[in-house]
Amino acid sequence: MGVVGRVGRLGWVVVFGRFERGRRGAVAAVGVAVLVGGSAYAGWALTPSAGPAPVARPSDQVSAPTSSVPTESAETIAPAAPAPDHLPEIDYDPAPVGFPDDPDALDTTPLTEGVRPQRRLAAYDGPGGRPIAFLMPTISGVDLTVPVARREAGWTAVLLPSANRKLAWLPPGGFDTVELRDQIVVERVPYRLTWYRDGVAKRSWRVSLGQRGQETPLGRTFVLGRTPPPESVYGGVDIYALGSVPDDPESVPAGLRGAHIGIHTWYHDGELGRQTTNGCIRLTPSGQRLLLKEVPPGSPVTVVDTLPTPTPTA
Structure with a gap:
């Protein structure tokens, strides 16, 4: 190039x-x-x-890596609202506003699973929440793998690309999970x-x-x-x-x-x-x-x- x-x-x-x-x-x-x-x-x-993105501050909770992703035991799956086709796609440009802050932004606990979208996925601001944008299988032609940060009510939160200290929530289906070592x-x-x-x-x-x-x-x-x-x-x-x-x-x-x-x-x-x-x-x-x-x-x-x-x- x-x-x-x-x-x-x-x-x-x-x-x-x-x-x-x-x-x-x-x-x-x-x-x-x-x-x-x-x-x-x-x-x-x-x-x-x-x-303007809020700047994360260090806390006493910062520690050397020790374990894995927080998971909730409840299996009740929050329903996903339909995502309008006109929502923006997340790419190399600035991510759309409206996604939630990463509550564990300074946690150094290893994130041991990643998500690979298999199709266009609606990304929400929370389990059962509002669709904000579409997470695509690729960004600039490269296969996308995003680390899993949390799970709740059957949904999966991943680190948002093209943004700082933000999460995107995904309902079940449409992606593979891979090990991150x-x-x-x-x-x-x-x-x-x-x-x-x-x-x-x-x-x-x-x-x-x-x-x-x-x-x-x-x-x-x-x-x-x-x-x-x-x-x-x-x-x-x-x-x-x-x-x-x-x-x-x-x-x-x-x-x-x-x-x-x-x-x-x-x-x-x-x-x-x-x-x-x-x-x-x-x-x-x-x-x-x-x-x-x-x-x-x-x-x-x-x-x-x-x-x-x-x-x-x-």
């Missing part, structure tokens, strides 16, 4: 790349806005949330990213995060897909696009808006442990290559200020 945009003094470029389905899927071409920073700043300025936890205060598998910390890396005013968004999100490196500054290593977007879309230059927060590397490691990106998470090339090899799309990513105790690998 081609490179579109302009290169200024800081080297900003708007790139349209592609995603890959993951370890077992084929490459699919998509139009994804990726923002490439200059020598001092790097990151994607991504699809802004529609309206991997998880990424990012701590903003110690500038640390830790990869977990089956709840066990495997590796940790020092990272660079969002500069002041463009901080890396707190809360739960997930790996949406991957895109090839658009410029040599990425060191030839693919980039992860996440489901999250900047908390403040006005904090980035107007020409750099319209992309998602990402995980990527850089051509040097001199800025690790600093706030130098536009919200993205930047780690070493070897770390990024390992994540790309081991962590498939749909895997949950949680950003907190800090965990109560350091992870065993840190």
